[in-house]
Amino acid sequence: MNERATDHDSHDRLLIAAHAAGDAEGPDRERAEALLGSCAECARLAADLRSVAAALPSAAVPRRPRDFRLRLAEVEERPAGGPFAGLRRSIEAFRRSLAPVGAGLATIGIAGLLLAGTTGLLGGSSSAVLSTVGAPVGTGYGTSRDANDNAAGGPLAPGVASPAASAASEQRTPAATAVPGGGQVQSIPTPKPAVPEKLSPVPSPAAPSGPPPLVVGSVVVLGLGVAFWAIGRIAAARAGPED
Amino acid sequence: MEYAGTVEDAAQHRDLGLIERARGGDLDAFNELVLIHQDHLWALVVRLVPDPDQASDAVQEAFLNAYRNLRSFRGGSVRSWLGRIAINAAMDAQRFRKRRPAQPYPELEDEAWQPPAGDDADPERTAMATERSRVLADALALITDDQRTAIVLFDVEGYDYGEIAELTGVSLGTVKSRIHRGRLALRELLEDRIGLFRGDAG
Numbered sequence: 001m002n003e004r005a006t007d008h009d010s011h012d013r014l015l016i017a018a019h020a021a022g023d024a025e026g027p028d029r030e031r032a033e034a035l036l037g038s039c040a041e042c043a044r045l046a047a048d049l050r051s052v053a054a055a056l057p058s059a060a061v062p063r064r065p066r067d068f069r070l071r072l073a074e075v076e077e078r079p080a081g082g083p084f085a086g087l088r089r090s091i092e093a094f095r096r097s098l099a100p101v102g103a104g105l106a107t108i109g110i111a112g113l114l115l116a117g118t119t120g121l122l123g124g125s126s127s128a129v130l131s132t133v134g135a136p137v138g139t140g141y142g143t144s145r146d147a148n149d150n151a152a153g154g155p156l157a158p159g160v161a162s163p164a165a166s167a168a169s170e171q172r173t174p175a176a177t178a179v180p181g182g183g184q185v186q187s188i189p190t191p192k193p194a195v196p197e198k199l200s201p202v203p204s205p206a207a208p209s210g211p212p213p214l215v216v217g218s219v220v221v222l223g224l225g226v227a228f229w230a231i232g233r234i235a236a237a238r239a240g241p242e243d
Numbered sequence: 244m245e246y247a248g249t250v251e252d253a254a255q256h257r258d259l260g261l262i263e264r265a266r267g268g269d270l271d272a273f274n275e276l277v278l279i280h281q282d283h284l285w286a287l288v289v290r291l292v293p294d295p296d297q298a299s300d301a302v303q304e305a306f307l308n309a310y311r312n313l314r315s316f317r318g319g320s321v322r323s324w325l326g327r328i329a330i331n332a333a334m335d336a337q338r339f340r341k342r343r344p345a346q347p348y349p350e351l352e353d354e355a356w357q358p359p360a361g362d363d364a365d366p367e368r369t370a371m372a373t374e375r376s377r378v379l380a381d382a383l384a385l386i387t388d389d390q391r392t393a394i395v396l397f398d399v400e401g402y403d404y405g406e407i408a409e410l411t412g413v414s415l416g417t418v419k420s421r422i423h424r425g426r427l428a429l430r431e432l433l434e435d436r437i438g439l440f441r442g443d444a445g
Contacts, residue, residue: 013427014423014424014427017423017424017426017427018419018423020426021419021422021423021426023419023423045430047441048430048437048440048441049426049427049430051440051441052379052426052429052430052433052440053394053398053426055375055376055379055440056379056383056394056395056398056399057398057399058372058375058376058379059290059376059379059380059383059399060373060376060377060379060380061285061286061289061290061380062289062295064281064282064285065295065299066299067278067281068277068281068284068285068302068303068306069274069277069278069281070270070273070274070277070306070307070310072270074307075270075307075310
């Protein structure tokens with residue numbers, strides 16, 4: 001018991017703690033007992049550990065802050081327990097969190113539809129699409145029906161002559177021209193006006209045949225949003241006072 | 244000893260009767276159990292969860308869980324059954340506390356604390372005992388949750404290593420290690436006041 005404190009610092013304190021608790025066995029116990037016999041600090045540590053452990057039941061506790069008796073309303077308003085109570089509560093919480101997500105999705109969907117409306121996509125007119133991409137009106141981009149209508153001079157704005165329709169009309173006109181005096185002169189075949197390639201009334205084989213993707217996407221997002229919002233609101237209403 | 248056993252038997256008999264009535268939907272009977280055991284459960288939980296607000300919530304949750312799971316009571320000691328439910332609620336609160344750290348024991352206010360009742364009338368010794376219980380509570384609040392749980396269950400509640408391993412879901416070796424390290428940590432925290440403890444244990 002005459003070792004200096006500096007030696008004690010290098011001693012195995014955990015071993016002393018195990019021995020003080022009666023948990024050191026075999027060689028560990030022998031090592032611990034050797035230390036306790038040779039190091040006064042180790043012996044004091046062991047005694048302190050036992051004293052502190054013995055005093056633990058007397059550690060102060062704060063006063064009980066309330067009466068914990070259960071109220072009938074408290075028992076009834078909370079969801080019943082059971083092995084899956086935690087899981088059920090998590091699912092309910094997830095459902096409730098869907099309401100704001102749904103509202104956000106619905107907003108995005110409405111914004112998409114408004115954008116489509118502004119750019120004319122909602123009416124299904126190919127002209128609006130083309131105008132947005134800077135192509136000439138009536139070139140047949142869009143549905144094949146649009147292309148045919150355009151070729152026949154169909155749904156174009158008044159006073160706007162479709163070059164393509166003009167070309168087709170010229171092709172149908174006989175190559176004779178009446179002249180004053182009843183005679184006919186053989187007309188010299190007039191050269192067909194050059195039709196720009198991109199004004200061809202024939203739709204491209206790759207052209208989409210349904211509503212534009214922006215419209216479809218917006219409707220889907222809006223639908224999901226409304227569904228999520230409804231699920232969230234129902235879950236929140238069911239949870240009631242807990243929120 | 245025989246007298247103590249008789250008292251214990253009578254208490255157990257009373258508790259079982261209350262459980263039976265509570266199972267039939269009698270909330271008043273259950274609340275009689277709450278009145279009987281709430282001090283014990285509070286002392287147990289607040290030692291495991293040093294924040295009094297969180298400890299209070301955990302005790303409330305424990306009683307609610309007990310009420311909801313009356314069917315799971317398989318006999319034996321009602322006090323132990325409630326204790327185990329409270330320990331689980333306290334460990335849930337500890338996990339919650341790790342995510343949202345809270346203030347440990349607040350500043351000690353004399354009126355808010357209950358020093359252990361002493362059979363010692365000597366004012367000087369009483370003051371010393373009170374001081375010791377307070378510094379010990381302070382130190383206990385500062386060690387890790389795992390160490391505190393193992394120490395409180397072993398040194399205060401009297402569970403054995405195997406029961407603590409089962410309750411906390413760790414191995415026997417881990418339980419022992421937590422107790423040894425926790426006691427060393429307490430000894431270190433109490434370094435300046437260790438004189439209060441010397442000569443206390445044989």
